[in-house]
Amino acid sequence: MAEPIINVDQREPVFAGLKPAGDRWKHQVATFFDRLAPEWDARTVIDEAKINYILDAAGVKENTVVLDVACGTGVLFPYYLRRDVTQVIGVDISAGMARLAAKKVDDPRFMVICGDIEVLPVRRFCDCCVVYNAFPHFEDPPRLINRLAQWLKPGGRLAVAHSMGLEALRRHHTKGAAHVSREMLSTDKMAELLAPWFEVDTKIADQEKYLVSGKRKKEKPHF
Ligand SMILES: C[S@@+](CC[C@H](N)C(=O)[O-])C[C@H]1O[C@@H](n2cnc3c(N)ncnc32)[C@H](O)[C@@H]1O
Numbered sequence: 001m002a003e004p005i006i007n008v009d010q011r012e013p014v015f016a017g018l019k020p021a022g023d024r025w026k027h028q029v030a031t032f033f034d035r036l037a038p039e040w041d042a043r044t045v046i047d048e049a050k051i052n053y054i055l056d057a058a059g060v061k062e063n064t065v066v067l068d069v070a071c072g073t074g075v076l077f078p079y080y081l082r083r084d085v086t087q088v089i090g091v092d093i094s095a096g097m098a099r100l101a102a103k104k105v106d107d108p109r110f111m112v113i114c115g116d117i118e119v120l121p122v123r124r125f126c127d128c129c130v131v132y133n134a135f136p137h138f139e140d141p142p143r144l145i146n147r148l149a150q151w152l153k154p155g156g157r158l159a160v161a162h163s164m165g166l167e168a169l170r171r172h173h174t175k176g177a178a179h180v181s182r183e184m185l186s187t188d189k190m191a192e193l194l195a196p197w198f199e200v201d202t203k204i205a206d207q208e209k210y211l212v213s214g215k216r217k218k219e220k221p222h223f
Helices: 024-043 048-057 077-082 095-102 141-151 166-174 187-194
Strands: 065-069 087-092 110-114 126-132 152-162 198-205 210-216
Touching (some): 024 095, 048 077, 065 077, 065 141, 087 095, 187 198, 187 210
Parallel strands (some): 126 152
Antiparallel strands (some): 198 210
């Protein structure tokens, strides 16, 4: 696994604090997605209407700073570009995925970091945080949400979304990704998890998509 380096070439990801070998789950996830990376874009089915619906819920629009959590090869990058955002920070733990993401769009507003979003120091307070097709690959959902809340400005928006419904997602993950996936939370459970930090205003799980989204509260949670 690569040692942390700082790379100023914008067409390469910045490697930051990448030590998944010390964490069995994360090591398995990074290895799994490194293997899938070369074929990822060819196998990805894009439904623009669905993506735009999700990005609307995440508040992605002009003059926003977006954190794309587990960005993969950057499938959402062209859609951020169309919305004329100020900056995109894409983070992925798989070097194979992050390398492809860094080459996805040639635009100085995009930065790709190869690292673990759960340990990466906050680089910039963001307006929007998008977790697209990735949440089940995090072993500890409260730990992730706690971390993401630190990246968002008060009033900023988080969207946890999938391009398929819960049943399709469950089938998809049992096909060969069971060792790197947890069962997806119901929208109610997800809203409960978000509640200490977020005012949840969107909860959808239909046949073709999953979306839970909300606004970062101003005050810190009281436990
Ligand atoms: C199913 S892929 C989805 C990628 C992309 N969002 C998409 O829709 O094409 C899940 C991604 O989560 C990334 N990932 C899992 N755990 C991560 C972590 N702790 N930090 C950053 N990325 C992570 C994996 O490397 C993988 O690229």
